[in-house]
Amino acid sequence: MSLTFLILAVGVKEKLEKNVELMKDSVSYVGGKTVDVHYVSYNVSYDGYKITKYLETSCDTNKANIIVIIGESKITTDIEAMSIISRVVSRTKSDKTLTSAISELETILQAVLPLAVCGIRKKTLILNMFGECLTAAISLQANQERLLQIIDIIQLMQNNTTNKSLACDTPKPCSILKIKHIEKFKETLFPMISVTQAIKIICEKIIKGNEEIEHECVSVHVACGRILSKDIYSECNVPSFRTSAKCGYAIKANDGENIKKILNAESSIEPGTCIFVKTGAPIPDEATAVVQVENTKEVIKECDDNNTDDIEEEKEEKEEEIEIIIQPKEGENIRPIGYEIKKKDLILEEHKRIGPAEIGLLTYCGVSEVVVIKHQVVGIISIGDELEEPGEILKIKHDYDSSRLILITLLKQQDFDSLDFGITNDNMEDIKNGTNCSKKSYIEVIEAQKLIRDAIIQSNEEIESECVRVQDAYGRILLKDIYSKYNVPSFKASAKHGYAIKANDKKNIKKILRAGTSSLKPGTCIWVKTGAPIPHEATAVVQVENTKIIKKECVNNNTDDIEEEKEEKEEEIEIIIQPKEGENIRPIGYEIKKKDLILEEHKRIGPAEIGLLTYCGVSEVVVIKHQVVGIISIGDELEEPGEILKIKHDYDSSRLILITLLKQQDFDSLDFGITNDNMVSIISKIEEALEKVNVLVTIGSANDKDLLKPILKGYFNATIHFGIFFSSY
Numbered sequence: 197m198s199l200t201f202l203i204l205a206v207g208v209k210e211k212l213e214k215n216v217e218l219m220k221d222s223v224s225y226v227g228g229k230t231v232d233v234h235y236v237s238y239n240v241s242y243d244g245y246k247i248t249k250y251l252e253t254s255c256d257t258n259k260a261n262i263i264v265i266i267g268e269s270k271i272t273t274d275i276e277a278m279s280i281i282s283r284v285v286s287r288t289k290s291d292k293t294l295t296s297a298i299s300e301l302e303t304i305l306q307a308v309l310p311l312a313v314c315g316i317r318k319k320t321l322i323l324n325m326f327g328e329c330l331t332a333a334i335s336l337q338a339n340q341e342r343l344l345q346i347i348d349i350i351q352l353m354q355n356n357t358t359n360k361s362l363a364c365d366t367p368k369p370c371s372i373l374k375i376k377h378i379e380k381f382k383e384t385l386f387p388m389i390s391v392t393q394a395i396k397i398i399c400e401k402i403i404k405g406n407e408e409i410e411h412e413c414v415s416v417h418v419a420c421g422r423i424l425s426k427d428i429y430s431e432c433n434v435p436s437f438r439t440s441a442k443c444g445y446a447i448k449a450n451d452g453e454n455i456k457k458i459l460n461a462e463s464s465i466e467p468g469t470c471i472f473v474k475t476g477a478p479i480p481d482e483a484t485a486v487v488q489v490e491n492t493k494e495v496i497k498e499c500d501d502n503n504t505d506d507i508e509e510e511k512e513e514k515e516e517e518i519e520i521i522i523q524p525k526e527g528e529n530i531r532p533i534g535y536e537i538k539k540k541d542l543i544l545e546e547h548k549r550i551g552p553a554e555i556g557l558l559t560y561c562g563v564s565e566v567v568v569i570k571h572q573v574v575g576i577i578s579i580g581d582e583l584e585e586p587g588e589i590l591k592i593k594h595d596y597d598s599s600r601l602i603l604i605t606l607l608k609q610q611d612f613d614s615l616d617f618g619i620t621n622d623n624m625e626d627i628k629n630g631t632n633c634s635k636k637s638y639i640e641v642i643e644a645q646k647l648i649r650d651a652i653i654q655s656n657e658e659i660e661s662e663c664v665r666v667q668d669a670y671g672r673i674l675l676k677d678i679y680s681k682y683n684v685p686s687f688k689a690s691a692k693h694g695y696a697i698k699a700n701d702k703k704n705i706k707k708i709l710r711a712g713t714s715s716l717k718p719g720t721c722i723w724v725k726t727g728a729p730i731p732h733e734a735t736a737v738v739q740v741e742n743t744k745i746i747k748k749e750c751v752n753n754n755t756d757d758i759e760e761e762k763e764e765k766e767e768e769i770e771i772i773i774q775p776k777e778g779e780n781i782r783p784i785g786y787e788i789k790k791k792d793l794i795l796e797e798h799k800r801i802g803p804a805e806i807g808l809l810t811y812c813g814v815s816e817v818v819v820i821k822h823q824v825v826g827i828i829s830i831g832d833e834l835e836e837p838g839e840i841l842k843i844k845h846d847y848d849s850s851r852l853i854l855i856t857l858l859k860q861q862d863f864d865s866l867d868f869g870i871t872n873d874n875m876v877s878i879i880s881k882i883e884e885a886l887e888k889v890n891v892l893v894t895i896g897s898a899n900d901k902d903l904l905k906p907i908l909k910g911y912f913n914a915t916i917h918f919g920i921f922f923s924s925y
Contacts, residue, residue: 256318587813801817
């Protein structure tokens with residue numbers, strides 16, 4: 197069935213032409229045809245009779261199935277339009293299906309167009325859709341099936357009725373059916389859903405789009421935050437050598453020798469010899485078992501040479517042996533090659549976001565490059581006439597646009613590229629166009645952090661700082677306390693839905709003024725919502741439930757003068773319970789007062805802090821300059837990812853994990869690579885690094901032959917505050 201539409205536009209024609217075209221497009225979308233467009237002056241009070249006459253004539257001559265009324269949303273205008281439509285339309289009581297269908301449509305429309313009205317006259321459905329035209333157009337499209345259902349019912353009733361009409365020739369005024377809260381009609385055009393449901397819908401839309409996903413190949417070094425485009429498999433066995441499952445001695449099992457000489461780590465094992473190994477350490481190729489320390493007994497032989505003529509001979513030669521108490525079985529306490537991860541094992545699945553742990557795993561498994569989904573650029577637009585950029589002078593009843601900066605910061609936190617399109621006005625056209633040194637002293641991580649912090653403070657070095665825009669302050673650390681520049685909110689606000697009045701003016705009957713009225717006088721009131729600004733003269737807000745609406749109508753029937761051909765209408769309320777002075781009024785700055793402390797020094801700025809700074813009108817902050825952190829790996833058994841892994845060597849995953857963690861915390865880092873475990877190489881690399889960085893981090897194995905602490909203390913005259921730290925978690 198084809199639907200025909202009439203569009204009645206209330207307001208200035210030049211301003212409404214684009215809105216009418218938008219509504220025509222929506223009519224075409226639902227399979228309908230626009231047969232006429234009629235414009236009426238904005239002042240409904242003066243031109244109400246024109247609307248009434250047009251509606252009655254159009255309905256009586258059956259010019260279209262549906263009449264849609266659109267116009268700019270004004271509280272008084274909408275109320276008057278509702279009254280006019282009430283006098284034109286009627287609702288049949290003989291067909292419950294039709295009444296139910298119209299009521300349901302009205303309830304749904306009112307969720308997005310609060311004062312929407314639906315009704316019928318004869319064969320025509322009338323829809324008052326005052327408000328934002330874009331919302332009205334979308335609502336029309338979304339309710340296509342309901343419109344068809346209602347028109348079908350109306351036509352069916354007309355075909356089955358003889359000598360009767362759906363409405364009287366001279367319809368009597370009747371009130372629009374007041375829709376009470378009925379659970380079955382609790383439905384909206386844009387229903388509220390959970391975040392999980394929203395994410396699911398977005399994912400489904402992306403999958404159904406069938407668009408080819410762009411990807412690129414990147415180095416593991418720069419892959420933090422990226423999303424894998426395909427499964428990743430290990431390039432090597434991990435570990436690439438046999439390791440000891442216990443602290444003990446690597447031996448040739450069952451060689452018939454219970455007494456074994458302890459050799460140094462680089463020696464080859466022969467019958468009657470052994471080498472000490474730690475848990476997880478590589479074991480010699482000749483070893484066939486590891487005997488635990490508790491299953492051995494130490495045997496010491498000493499031979500002293502007391503010849504003091506030669507300094508080189510003034511030494512104590514010492515040999516160590518062990519006696520095995522419990523013989524291990526073949527292969528006991530030996531972990532095979534690849535016992536953690538075998539070559540070509542699946543290590544990461546497609547669509548996995550890469551974080552520090554994933555960087556470490558990829559490096560550990562010899563993966564040097566990964567295929568990832570290309571960065572998606574996210575654009576952010578704020579819509580509203582009452583929003584201001586931070587740094588601008590805050591106008592009355594305006595707020596700073598904190599939500600946009602919070603969202604941009606959250607996107608940055610998740611490693612998304614974002615484009616800030618700023619603030620656009622709340623109108624359709626603008627919307628359309630629209631970051632002892634050898635001693636191993638074990639301490640907790642928290643204690644280590646405290647020692648570092650204390651050492652920095654005691655150094656008394658001047659902290660370098662810089663001033664940055666709030667938009668660029670994510671992840672930075674404040675140098676000093678921050679205070680609010682403005683009162684928040686900057687106006688008196690209503691604590692309840694109700695009417696702003698002058699309290700104690702001894703008038704219980706009050707006339708409702710338009711929202712834009714310049715002043716509030718005794719005997720008048722203005723409707724306000726919770727949190728909305730109230731007029732300067734108001735001294736209280738009376739809640740809706742403590743009032744009763746009174747309507748007065750006076751019709752001037754003198755038709756000699758066009759100016760007098762108007763319906764004058766006033767709305768008044770009666771106050772049942774008088775409010776006290778100041779009742780339901782929140783003062784200026786009730787959330788945050790001007791010059792209140794909002795953030796303390798040394799606070800790291802995150803999304804919440806960005807929002808708070810913007811909300812309080814702070815456009816710039818003084819932060820500590822970025823500290824450059826250098827990373828050096830020390831070890832002869834370390835290899836870069838991508839290189840061929842030598843026997844008893846590991847890929848240097850720890851360094852890349854640390855670099856990634858620093859990047860995640862918004863620190864600048866310099867990678868000085870791997871240096872050999874000898875004094876000359878270590879000193880040279882540290883000297884190079886100290887010329888370029890503020891903080892230097894060295895990583896590598898810590899053992900009894902550790903050269904780093906003697907170098908730091910002896911060569912660089914450094915103070916050793918602690919040795920090794922651990923976490924109890």
